Amino acid sequence: MSSKIVPVIMAGGRGTRLWPLSRSASPKQFLQFLGDHSLFQRTLQRISNSELYAPPIIVTNSEFRFIVAEQAMTVGVPLSAILLEPVARNTAPALAAAAFIVQRDHGSGAIMQVMASDHEIDASAHYFDCIAVARATAESGRLVTFGIAPTEAATGYGYIEIGVDLDTGAKTVARFVEKPDQARAAQLLESGRYLWNSGMFMLPVGLFLSELATFVPAVHAAVQKAVENAAADLDFVRLDSASFSEAPDISVDYAVFEKTGHAAVVPSSFCWSDLGSWDSVWAIGDKDAFGNVIGPQATVSNTRNSLILSRDIHLAVHGLDDMAVIASEDAVYVGRLADSQDVGQIVKQLAKTPETRKLAEVHPTSYKPWGAVASVLSGERFEVKRLHVAPGRKISLQKHHHRSEHWIVVQGTAEITIGNEIRLLHENESIYIPQGEVHRLSNPGKLPLELIEVQTGSYLKDDDIVRLDDEFGRA
Structure with a gap:
C-alpha cells in the first residue's frame, strides 16, 4: 500500500461557459486567464509535494492527451499515468477507471484524492489542514467529499447538508441537494447547515470500488473490463473502447455518494471557485481602485x-x-457580469448556424504534440498560419496531394527535410515545399521555433496530410 495520497485529476471536460476563450476543443483547464499558468498546471502545482503525494493520474481524452503531457512537463510535475477515455461517460466511470489503476499499483488500502483540473483554489495552510482531515477520515473508512462554506446564495452549485461530528474533524453527510433556485438557495444559506458541493473527493480505493459494485454493478463490470483490456499508446493508457462504452453515463454523486452509508464531508473555508462563469473570474482577479479586473x-x-x-x-x-x-x-463577447451564467445560450445559438458553428467549437490557435499552430488569414486557395515548434520536437514526415507550402523562420532555427535533403533555416530565411514533396520540420535547438507558413492550393484541410513517419504514433 502506498503511504502517499494518489492524486487523480479530471481533465477531459469541454465546457464553453467561458466563451470565447474556452471552447469545446480548447477548454478552460488548459488556458491562462489571469496568471502565468493554466488552471491544469496550477492543479498540478498543488500536488507537487512528493512527500505527501505520489505522482498523479490524469483522466482525459485522446484529443487533449498531448497538451496534458506538455503542460505537465512545463511545470516539472511527473505523471503516473494519463488515462484516455474513448467516450464520455461522466464522473463515475472515469473515477472507477482511475481507482482500478490505483488499486493495481498501490493496493486496495491506498487513498486517492480526486480533483478537477479547472478549479481555482488558494492552496493556503487551511487548505492543507482540510486535506489532512479528509485523509484521516478516508483512512477511517469513509468516502469523503469537500464542502465549501457558502459565501452567497449561489444557484450554480449543488449543496450538502452536514450531519453529526466525526472524531477526525469531518461531518457525516445528512443529504445532498440539487442546484436550487434563488429562493431555496437563500434558505439553505440562512440555515447555516449547508455547504457547496465542490466535486473534490478523498477516497479509500477498496471501499470506493466495493460501493460502486454494490450500487452500480454495470459501471464496475464495464470499467474493470476496460482497464484489463487497456492498451499502451506511447506514454498514454487507452481504455478499451468497447468495454468502456458499456458503462452507464452517471455521475459519482448519483452512483455512490447519494446511496452509501459511508459518506462524510470536510467543511472547508479556503478560497475556492469552479470558474464556471465570467463573474467568478472577476471575483478572484486583482482589482484596480474602481473594481475592474483588466488584462494587459x-x-x-x-x-x-x-x-x-x-x-x-x-x-x-x-x-x-x-x-x-x-x-x-476571432470573437468578442460583451455582456453584463450579472448575466454571466447565460453565456451558454449564446454558444448554443452560434452552434446552430453553419456560418458560426466553428466559433463555438475551435480556436484559431490549436495545440499539437509538437507545439501550436494559429490561423492568421485565410481565403480562396490560400491560408496563412503561425507555427510554434517546441525545442527538440518535430512534425511528422508528410506530404500533401493538393497544396504547396512556404515556410519563413521568424525566430529560432529550423531543420528542414525536403525529399532526401536536410538543411538548416535561420531567422529571416525561407523555403518552398512543392506539392507532393515529402517533408518534415524540426526544432533542433533549445529555444522555441516560430515560423510563418503560407499554404496555397486547391484543397487546404488537414485530411490532405499523408503522414509517413510520426514520433507521436499518428502515421
Whole structure:
C-alpha cells in the first residue's frame, strides 16, 4: 500500500461557459486567464509535494492527451499515468477507471484524492489542514467529499447538508441537494447547515470500488473490463473502447455518494471557485481602485466593476459598469457580469448556424504534440498560419496531394527535410515545399521555433496530410 495520497485529476471536460476563450476543443483547464499558468498546471502545482503525494493520474481524452503531457512537463510535475477515455461517460466511470489503476499499483488500502483540473483554489495552510482531515477520515473508512462554506446564495452549485461530528474533524453527510433556485438557495444559506458541493473527493480505493459494485454493478463490470483490456499508446493508457462504452453515463454523486452509508464531508473555508462563469473570474482577479479586473491588452476609462480581457487585440473600453468584455483572436463577447451564467445560450445559438458553428467549437490557435499552430488569414486557395515548434520536437514526415507550402523562420532555427535533403533555416530565411514533396520540420535547438507558413492550393484541410513517419504514433 502506498503511504502517499494518489492524486487523480479530471481533465477531459469541454465546457464553453467561458466563451470565447474556452471552447469545446480548447477548454478552460488548459488556458491562462489571469496568471502565468493554466488552471491544469496550477492543479498540478498543488500536488507537487512528493512527500505527501505520489505522482498523479490524469483522466482525459485522446484529443487533449498531448497538451496534458506538455503542460505537465512545463511545470516539472511527473505523471503516473494519463488515462484516455474513448467516450464520455461522466464522473463515475472515469473515477472507477482511475481507482482500478490505483488499486493495481498501490493496493486496495491506498487513498486517492480526486480533483478537477479547472478549479481555482488558494492552496493556503487551511487548505492543507482540510486535506489532512479528509485523509484521516478516508483512512477511517469513509468516502469523503469537500464542502465549501457558502459565501452567497449561489444557484450554480449543488449543496450538502452536514450531519453529526466525526472524531477526525469531518461531518457525516445528512443529504445532498440539487442546484436550487434563488429562493431555496437563500434558505439553505440562512440555515447555516449547508455547504457547496465542490466535486473534490478523498477516497479509500477498496471501499470506493466495493460501493460502486454494490450500487452500480454495470459501471464496475464495464470499467474493470476496460482497464484489463487497456492498451499502451506511447506514454498514454487507452481504455478499451468497447468495454468502456458499456458503462452507464452517471455521475459519482448519483452512483455512490447519494446511496452509501459511508459518506462524510470536510467543511472547508479556503478560497475556492469552479470558474464556471465570467463573474467568478472577476471575483478572484486583482482589482484596480474602481473594481475592474483588466488584462494587459486593455485600456479603460470611466469604467467600474468590470472584467476586460483580451488574448490578442487591444481593447479600449469607456463608460461601462458591471460588464464583461472578452476578446479572443476571432470573437468578442460583451455582456453584463450579472448575466454571466447565460453565456451558454449564446454558444448554443452560434452552434446552430453553419456560418458560426466553428466559433463555438475551435480556436484559431490549436495545440499539437509538437507545439501550436494559429490561423492568421485565410481565403480562396490560400491560408496563412503561425507555427510554434517546441525545442527538440518535430512534425511528422508528410506530404500533401493538393497544396504547396512556404515556410519563413521568424525566430529560432529550423531543420528542414525536403525529399532526401536536410538543411538548416535561420531567422529571416525561407523555403518552398512543392506539392507532393515529402517533408518534415524540426526544432533542433533549445529555444522555441516560430515560423510563418503560407499554404496555397486547391484543397487546404488537414485530411490532405499523408503522414509517413510520426514520433507521436499518428502515421
